[in-house]
Every structure is written in C-alpha cells, then in structure tokens.
Amino acid sequence: MLTIALPKGRLAEESIELFISRKWISQKPFENSKELTYEDSERNIKILFVRSQDVPIYVQEFAADVGVVGLDVLLEGNYDLLSPIDLKIGICRLSLAGLQNFQLTNYRRKIKVATKYPKLAKEYFFSKGMSCEIIKLYGSIELAPLCGLSDCIVDLVETGETLRANGLKEIEVILHSSARLVCNRSSFYQKREEITDLIYSLQTSF
Numbered sequence: 001m002l003t004i005a006l007p008k009g010r011l012a013e014e015s016i017e018l019f020i021s022r023k024w025i026s027q028k029p030f031e032n033s034k035e036l037t038y039e040d041s042e043r044n045i046k047i048l049f050v051r052s053q054d055v056p057i058y059v060q061e062f063a064a065d066v067g068v069v070g071l072d073v074l075l076e077g078n079y080d081l082l083s084p085i086d087l088k089i090g091i092c093r094l095s096l097a098g099l100q101n102f103q104l105t106n107y108r109r110k111i112k113v114a115t116k117y118p119k120l121a122k123e124y125f126f127s128k129g130m131s132c133e134i135i136k137l138y139g140s141i142e143l144a145p146l147c148g149l150s151d152c153i154v155d156l157v158e159t160g161e162t163l164r165a166n167g168l169k170e171i172e173v174i175l176h177s178s179a180r181l182v183c184n185r186s187s188f189y190q191k192r193e194e195i196t197d198l199i200y201s202l203q204t205s206f
C-alpha cells in the first residue's frame with residue numbers, strides 16, 4: 001500500500017483534483033468531514049490529510065511514502081527527501097511587500113519583517129547586505145505593517161487580492177513557488193514500481 005500525504009489549506013483543492021484527474025482517488029474524499037485519512041483498497045492507497053507545513057515531516061519520518069508540498073515550505077525547512085517532480089499546481093510567489101510609501105533604501109537601521117518564513121526572509125535581507133528583525137507570525141501577515149507591528153512583510157502572493165484589499169504593494173519577488181511531489185528515500189527503493197507509476201501518471205498530460 002502506498003501512503004500519500006496531501007496538504008490541507010490552500011493547496012488542498014488543487015492536489016485532490018490532480019489525484020482525481022489521474023484516477024488515484026475515485027471521488028472527492030469526505031466533503032464536510034473531519035476524517036483525516038482515506039483508504040482506497042482497490043487502488044491500494046491511503047491518503048493522509050496533513051497541514052501543509054507538516055507534509056515534509058510525515059514523508060521524511062516514513063509515516064507517508066510520498067507527499068505534496070510547496071517549494072516555499074521545502075526551502076524554509078531542511079529536509080532529507082527526494083523531490084522528483086514539479087506538479088505545476090499551487091503556483092504562487094514569496095514576495096516582499098509593504099505600505100505604499102515603503103522604500104527598502106530608507107532602512108539603514110534594522111528593518112522589522114513580519115513573516116511565516118523566517119529562514120527565507122533572513123536569507124533575502126542577508127543577500128542585500130541588510131540586517132533584519134524577524135517577527136514570526138502564523139497567519140494574516142498583511143496586518144502587521146498596517147498596525148505598526150513591522151516595517152514590511154515577506155509572504156505568499158497568489159492573486160495579489162489580499163495585498164490590494166489591505167492597501168499594500170508588492171515590492172520584489174523573492175521566490176517563485178509551486179507544489180512538488182516529495183518522496184521518502186527508503187520508500188523509493190522499497191516501492192519503486194508504485195512510486196514510478198505515480199510519478200509517471202502525475203507528470204503526463206500537463
């Protein structure tokens with residue numbers, strides 16, 4: 001049996017649709033249900049619905065054989081995983097954003113940055129030769145510069161709607177991200193045939 005960790009949240013819909021379209025899942029699993037696993041004995045697969053940031057851990061620790069996770073999450077962590085393919089879903093970018101009058105060049109002192117991505121944000125400011133103070137938040141990042149909690153934010157932008165709705169401007173794209181299929185190293189050797197089959201079917205007809 002192949003165990004697949006799929007993300008909940010922003011990537012959930014697209015990943016489930018992809019797996020349904022490639023016939024790995026026969027129907028939309030349990031709409032409005034709190035169940036976190038789904039088994040298809042005919043297909044011989046088990047799906048785990050996992051918070052997106054936790055997908056790499058489930059796969060690395062062998063609780064799942066493969067998983068779907070955004071490149072942003074992969075690069076923010078430090079995981080020992082095989083990352084065989086770009087699924088071309090969950091396309092978004094990690095960007096620096098701030099209030100309309102925000103100018104990066106105005107900051108000689110430490111700049112205050114609110115983000116869910118402390119590592120990637122630090123690397124970005126380091127590459128610019130700037131020092132920063134990271135304010136780690138877990139959501140609604142756009143609120144931080146509006147109420148003076150931070151000077152700017154480093155956050156995901158998909159449609160740009162949240163930035164617009166809150167009067168913020170995108171200043172620079174730091175990373176272009178999309179979902180990847182990641183694979184546990186041992187699983188890849190033990191279940192090579194099933195995983196190759198999965199990779200092949202997810203890769204074709206793009």
Ligand code: PRP
Nearest residue numbers: 139140141155156157158159160161162
């Ligand atoms: C993400 C991200 C932005 C928003 C961007 O948040 O952190 O806030 O989506 O999408 P948009 O460009 O299409 O508006 P998410 O919806 O995951 O919620 P969160 O703020 O609770 O993390």
